[in-house]
Amino acid sequence: MTEPRPPIPTPARRVPAGLADVWWLAIAGAVVAAAIHVAYTEISFRLFDRFTWVNREFAWLALGGYLASFLAFAVPIAALVLVLRRRISLRVVASFFAALSAFAAILLYQKIHPYAQLALGIGVGVQVGAWIARDAARGMRRVRAIALVGVLSLGLAGLAAGARHRFGEPGRLAALPTPAADAPNIVLLIMDTVRAANMSLYGYARATTPVLDALAHESTVFDWAFSAAPWTAPSHASMMTGVWPSEAGADFLGPMHDSLPTVAEQLAKRGYASGGFMANTGYAGYQVGIARGFTHYEDYPFSFEQALWSTTLAQTGSGRNLMDGLKPGQRWRLRQAILRPNFHTIRVRRAEAQPAAHIARNFFAWRDAIGPRPYFAMLNFMDAHEPYEPPDGFSKRFNGGKEPMDHYDGGIAYEDSVIGTIVSRLRERGELDRTVIIVVADHGEQWGEHGLASSHANSLYMPLLHVPLLVRAPGRATAGQRISSIVSLRDIAATLVDLGGAPPGTLPGVSLANAWSSGRTDKQSPVVAEACAAVNPLPTDPTRLGPIKGSLDSTWHYIHYGDGSEALYAWRTDREELDNRAATPEGRAVVERHRAAIGRALGTGWPPPRRGLF
Amino acid sequence: MYIGPDSLMPLASVFAAIAGFFLMFWRRVVGAVKLIASKFSTKH
Numbered sequence: 144m145t146e147p148r149p150p151i152p153t154p155a156r157r158v159p160a161g162l163a164d165v166w167w168l169a170i171a172g173a174v175v176a177a178a179i180h181v182a183y184t185e186i187s188f189r190l191f192d193r194f195t196w197v198n199r200e201f202a203w204l205a206l207g208g209y210l211a212s213f214l215a216f217a218v219p220i221a222a223l224v225l226v227l228r229r230r231i232s233l234r235v236v237a238s239f240f241a242a243l244s245a246f247a248a249i250l251l252y253q254k255i256h257p258y259a260q261l262a263l264g265i266g267v268g269v270q271v272g273a274w275i276a277r278d279a280a281r282g283m284r285r286v287r288a289i290a291l292v293g294v295l296s297l298g299l300a301g302l303a304a305g306a307r308h309r310f311g312e313p314g315r316l317a318a319l320p321t322p323a324a325d326a327p328n329i330v331l332l333i334m335d336t337v338r339a340a341n342m343s344l345y346g347y348a349r350a351t352t353p354v355l356d357a358l359a360h361e362s363t364v365f366d367w368a369f370s371a372a373p374w375t376a377p378s379h380a381s382m383m384t385g386v387w388p389s390e391a392g393a394d395f396l397g398p399m400h401d402s403l404p405t406v407a408e409q410l411a412k413r414g415y416a417s418g419g420f421m422a423n424t425g426y427a428g429y430q431v432g433i434a435r436g437f438t439h440y441e442d443y444p445f446s447f448e449q450a451l452w453s454t455t456l457a458q459t460g461s462g463r464n465l466m467d468g469l470k471p472g473q474r475w476r477l478r479q480a481i482l483r484p485n486f487h488t489i490r491v492r493r494a495e496a497q498p499a500a501h502i503a504r505n506f507f508a509w510r511d512a513i514g515p516r517p518y519f520a521m522l523n524f525m526d527a528h529e530p531y532e533p534p535d536g537f538s539k540r541f542n543g544g545k546e547p548m549d550h551y552d553g554g555i556a557y558e559d560s561v562i563g564t565i566v567s568r569l570r571e572r573g574e575l576d577r578t579v580i581i582v583v584a585d586h587g588e589q590w591g592e593h594g595l596a597s598s599h600a601n602s603l604y605m606p607l608l609h610v611p612l613l614v615r616a617p618g619r620a621t622a623g624q625r626i627s628s629i630v631s632l633r634d635i636a637a638t639l640v641d642l643g644g645a646p647p648g649t650l651p652g653v654s655l656a657n658a659w660s661s662g663r664t665d666k667q668s669p670v671v672a673e674a675c676a677a678v679n680p681l682p683t684d685p686t687r688l689g690p691i692k693g694s695l696d697s698t699w700h701y702i703h704y705g706d707g708s709e710a711l712y713a714w715r716t717d718r719e720e721l722d723n724r725a726a727t728p729e730g731r732a733v734v735e736r737h738r739a740a741i742g743r744a745l746g747t748g749w750p751p752p753r754r755g756l757f
Numbered sequence: 758m759y760i761g762p763d764s765l766m767p768l769a770s771v772f773a774a775i776a777g778f779f780l781m782f783w784r785r786v787v788g789a790v791k792l793i794a795s796k797f798s799t800k801h
Contacts, residue, residue: 266780
């Protein structure tokens, strides 16, 4: 006697897809992709201290971005379902959206070749599609449940994550102590990636900084100010804490240590409201840790483009081309996105930088909202940063914009003009003379020196370290003074809290007030700089060999590379730093002195031990 | 020539591609395996 055979399931391909099925499958697919992406970013950042370059409210932004992307695919599929009168099977539609969702999630793992990611995504999609269609009624009930629960939970999670930041400022301001009656406002303007050598303030042939040239007559200008790091995150971290970059800990992968006291925290103790307005969202955003203590901090903008950019699909080469192809004059990108598919994801998922005028506008909007309380505002401008695209025609201001450096100079000129607007508006409001303005750059840029084209972060050569520093502090810093001895931006932190009324020693470093009062810098911090080891270096990057340490005195610039080799340049006379004097009899004694100086500054022996990438 | 993470196809890619292929054509793969197995199996 033969056993009864199990019932043969209805072949899945025979179940046709309805119009509603298409929408539900698209929404559920988007929800699953967004949930995986959000979970990945939360685990990476919160558990493993890894930058993920996303907005605080990423959960709902990602949800919105994935929904928009998936629904864009759903529209033609829905049209096909209508035209072909339900001859498209549910299994095919479900497989498509499941594959899209799986592919979007797999793109997060960038160590797999894009076509392998695509194959795996399709494979997963085929299986999930078959599973849904096997029992269509039950499968679609689950799809609808996933869609509804996912939309609600991700949306609420995103809003909740941003609620404290978005709505908590009145409470934070109310909790501040009463400030001193004579406490000045402090405005720190950071020109990202602007080297002193390309500013007319420092003798550059092009009039890139006419506003600062004029402001110099009312200010103290430091002719030789040096950044403590050749790129944004460690330089900002040092300026906001007063510790050296390796002590701060911020590098290419993760944030600074969360135990370090910050400028904003110290100023809050003295009643200051504080606002950060950062165009460089990736490496000066909240994830770096420098936002700690600010009562208000703006980095990633909120926009539809940002929402789309929050998806892995938009971060692929083709995704970016599709997005950019919708802009006027860039229709060719649409063709390229389709004809030359590129699924390589862009490694640093950064937001489009806001132009300096927007940053200034946001600052004044905040300033209007906080009332008469003294404030500390930090504004970061990115218009001179790669890709060197300053707005308002500034890109063609010099030499018709023929060369990349013409655009760079245009970016500097644009930022200079916005600084002029800020100064004018403060003057119109009658608060310029009770506001200290500090103009600085976090680091410079290389333009072919030492074979390093339009780049930073990868060396400690002079173009990256020599930065502008101008202080307009009426009644404090001598107007029209130029200080020609060397200073380190490490002392910015001590200077800011000193201006806010904190006693010496509140933060590491020495206030530059000592220098602008006396014209002498011998009591300031030593000029030490550190570059962390590269991640994915180019073969020409000096940081490919490991972290670099350097120090300067009034004559010499010493550099110690990751492989133990050393360089010593007489930087005052050898401005291009081509003549390495480290091995000369004179140089050997100087090298010994600088090794000891770096060891003392970092509180270590020699060579300093590795700390992460530093 | 510069060889870095971007210019190498790691082993994970090969595994991912194979897994994707099997997932896409699972029924056919299983069917083919069964067919081959039945050819070689002893009939009673």
